[in-house]
Amino acid sequence: MEALKKKFADKALPLYQELRSIAKTNGDLKADEVTLSQVLGGARGIKMMLWETSQLDAQKGIRFRGYSIPEIKESLPSGPQGEPKPEGLFWLMLTGEIPTAEEVDALTQEWHRRADVPAQVFTTLDSLPADTHPMTQFTIGVMAMQSDSIFSRRYAEGLPKNEYWDAVYEDSMNLIARLPRVAAYVYRRAFKNGEHIEPDTSLDYSANFAHMLGSDDEDFRSLMRLYLTIHADHEGGNASAHTVNLVGSTLSDPYLAFSAGMNALAGPLHGLANQEVIKWIFEMIDNLGTKTPTKEQIQEYVQQTLDEGKVIPGYGHAVLREPDPRFVAQRRFAEQYIQDSDLISTVWKIFDVVPPILQSLGKVKNPWPNVDAHSGALLVHYGFGEFSYYTVLFGVSRALGVLAAGIWSRALGMPLERPKSVTSDWVRKHVLQTAK
Ligand code: NMX
Ligand code: MLT
Numbered sequence: 001m002e003a004l005k006k007k008f009a010d011k012a013l014p015l016y017q018e019l020r021s022i023a024k025t026n027g028d029l030k031a032d033e034v035t036l037s038q039v040l041g042g043a044r045g046i047k048m049m050l051w052e053t054s055q056l057d058a059q060k061g062i063r064f065r066g067y068s069i070p071e072i073k074e075s076l077p078s079g080p081q082g083e084p085k086p087e088g089l090f091w092l093m094l095t096g097e098i099p100t101a102e103e104v105d106a107l108t109q110e111w112h113r114r115a116d117v118p119a120q121v122f123t124t125l126d127s128l129p130a131d132t133h134p135m136t137q138f139t140i141g142v143m144a145m146q147s148d149s150i151f152s153r154r155y156a157e158g159l160p161k162n163e164y165w166d167a168v169y170e171d172s173m174n175l176i177a178r179l180p181r182v183a184a185y186v187y188r189r190a191f192k193n194g195e196h197i198e199p200d201t202s203l204d205y206s207a208n209f210a211h212m213l214g215s216d217d218e219d220f221r222s223l224m225r226l227y228l229t230i231h232a233d234h235e236g237g238n239a240s241a242h243t244v245n246l247v248g249s250t251l252s253d254p255y256l257a258f259s260a261g262m263n264a265l266a267g268p269l270h271g272l273a274n275q276e277v278i279k280w281i282f283e284m285i286d287n288l289g290t291k292t293p294t295k296e297q298i299q300e301y302v303q304q305t306l307d308e309g310k311v312i313p314g315y316g317h318a319v320l321r322e323p324d325p326r327f328v329a330q331r332r333f334a335e336q337y338i339q340d341s342d343l344i345s346t347v348w349k350i351f352d353v354v355p356p357i358l359q360s361l362g363k364v365k366n367p368w369p370n371v372d373a374h375s376g377a378l379l380v381h382y383g384f385g386e387f388s389y390y391t392v393l394f395g396v397s398r399a400l401g402v403l404a405a406g407i408w409s410r411a412l413g414m415p416l417e418r419p420k421s422v423t424s425d426w427v428r429k430h431v432l433q434t435a436k
Contacts, residue, residue: 004107005169008094012165012411019050019412036431039422044318048419049245051236052408053093053401061325062234064089065096069230069325076229077101079204081218083225083333086400087111087205089232090176093404112201112208114177120144121182125189134186134389135266139259141182145175146255155251164251165411171254172403179396180205184212191386209396213384219337220382226333227378230326231371231394233401237319240265240395244402245409249417254406261402262395268313271372271398274390276313278376280305281346291342298346298353306357314373315354317366323351326371330378338381347377 001009032047054064064072075098076088087107091099099107124144125137146152151159151167159167181199188196197212206224210216236245244261248254265271284301285291293301305312317324334344351369358367376390422430 002110003103004091004094004110005166007097008169008407008411009165011095012408016412036427039427042318049236049242049417050409050412050414051241051245051405052412053405054233054235056235056237056319058319058321061320061322064233065092067092067098069329072229073226073329077104079207079222079225081222083222084229085204085206085225086228086232086397089229090400090404093233093401094407108204110173111177111205112199114174115181115199115201117178117181117185118145118148120147122185125182125185126194130190130194132190133266134190134386134392135262135272135395137186137190138183138392138395139262139266141186142175142179142255142259142262145178145182146253146259148174149253149255150174151251151253155253161413165407168248168254168410169407172407175254175258176399176403179399180209180212183392183396184209186392187213187386187389190389215382215384217382222337223333223378223382226329227375227393228397228400230329231397233398233405236405239267239270240398241402241405244406246417248406248409249414254403257406258399258403261398265395265398266391269311271391271394273313273370273372274375274394275387277372278380278387278390280313281343281350281377285346291346293346293349295349295353298349299357302350302354302357306361312354312358315358315367315369316364317368317370320368320370321366323368324370324373327351327369327374330371330374334374334378334381338378341377341381343377343380347374 034046038044038046052065054062056062060068062069067075072089072092073082073084076084076092077099078084085104085108087104088099091097091103091107121141121144125141128137128140150170151164154163154167185196188194192214197214199208200211201208203211203221204225206228207221209228210221210224215221234241236242240261243264244257247260248257252260268276284293284298288297288301290297302312331348334341338344351373354369355367358364375393376387379385379390379393
């Protein structure tokens with residue numbers, strides 16, 4: 001058994017026993033109470049699932065197994081310029097331990113070993129119009145691999161419950177290993193005349209992905225390491241993670257569950273916001289006729305967007321109530337690696353201008369930037385100007401978190417997810433009348 005799998009099993013199986021015993025002896029203890037505004041307001045804050053890989057704090061932001069983003073940057077094995085390798089984060093999410101550089105290198109090699117993409121993926125993608133949205137192509141590419149699912153095959157052969165996690169682990173590792181090739185294939189066929197670039201297995205996961213996209217620039221490799229690390233997981237309640245959890249709970253295999261989650265990520269209030277942000281900034285630049293808009297000009301444009309009944313993309317969050325540490329990490333990256341970019345200065349000016357305007361509306365719970373407010377400007381800086389592709393990069397990263405969490409869910413014996421819905425009539429009869 002490979003080292004990561006063994007380490008995971010050593011941690012997960014005792015926890016499975018512990019949780020069963022907790023559920024048996026303390027199952028009636030209250031974990032939460034639900035108000036009507038939560039029922040009517042998108043289930044905000046309702047505690048209803050277990051998610052081991054990370055936890056979000058409204059003020060402090062994401063913690064991966066207890067580690068903040070600055071701590072992750074400090075402690076995980078990194079590339080030559082010091083940005084953390086996402087391989088290390090995946091290890092941490094599965095084991096709760098910071099891996100050594102050797103363990104991370106072994107995981108890179110393991111993913112290279114598993115990275116062969118079946119030929120039908122390429123023929124399926126080639127049958128689509130090249131201008132099909134890259135997220136749609138990406139998801140179709142994932143679905144085209146589903147026939148390879150080890151979980152589905154073993155389940156059909158009579159897989160016992162206590163081995164579900166093992167088959168889900170195998171599928172998840174294969175899927176993560178293959179995603180950069182699929183994602184790069186989508187990019188090159190959509191935007192580079194189908195001139196594809198073969199993988200380079202001497203590189204780590206992020207640098208190889210950057211290479212297949214078309215860049216061997218050392219700074220861009222570093223950006224990819226940081227990008228793939230910070231987008232990986234945001235606890236379980238976000239729409240893509242929750243979708244993967246829900247679909248996985250039916251014992252759909254990781255290919256089915258992950259592609260479902262990607263369809264949630266493709267919405268403009270979620271992952272597609274990274275595309276919307278940069279589109280909005282370039283529309284503003286066009287509209288104002290300058291690449292260096294003043295704060296006053298940005299203020300007017302923000303007001304115009306709000307007057308048109310639209311949201312300001314990249315701002316606000318369902319949980320966070322402070323600037324997103326993922327925004328801050330990208331800003332620090334720009335400060336360190338990029339000098340004199342009008343576009344990046346504009347992103348920072350927007351950060352000065354938008355929060356007070358949103359605050360003045362009196363209804364926006366979080367006026368601060370989220371992860372998507374910065375990422376596009378960094379990608380444009382390194383020559384990746386195709387906005388519609390950005391959510392695919394988010395998706396490759398998100399795979400690490402949601403698939404690690406999926407392995408945990410099967411190892412912990414999580415059942416079919418099935419919360420309760422109510423009708424408006426029920427609300428009137430059972431909540432409003434009872435309260436009188
Ligand atoms: N611009 C304008 N209005 C906003 C914004 C914003 N950025 N954020 C929230 N509001 C409005 C929201 O539309 C709602 O209005 P109404 O009552 O008229 O329907 C009101 O403020 C209250 O919303 P909140 O409770 O603050 O936010 P909620 O939790 O419902 O939604 C988002 C969170 C992220 C969907 C929302 O802030 C938003 O639409 N932001 C812009 C899109 C975006 O950046 N999404 C990316 C999130 C991160 N990710 O990658 O997933
Ligand atoms: C995410 O990374 O999934 C987003 O910030 C959305 C969320 O956490 O709800």
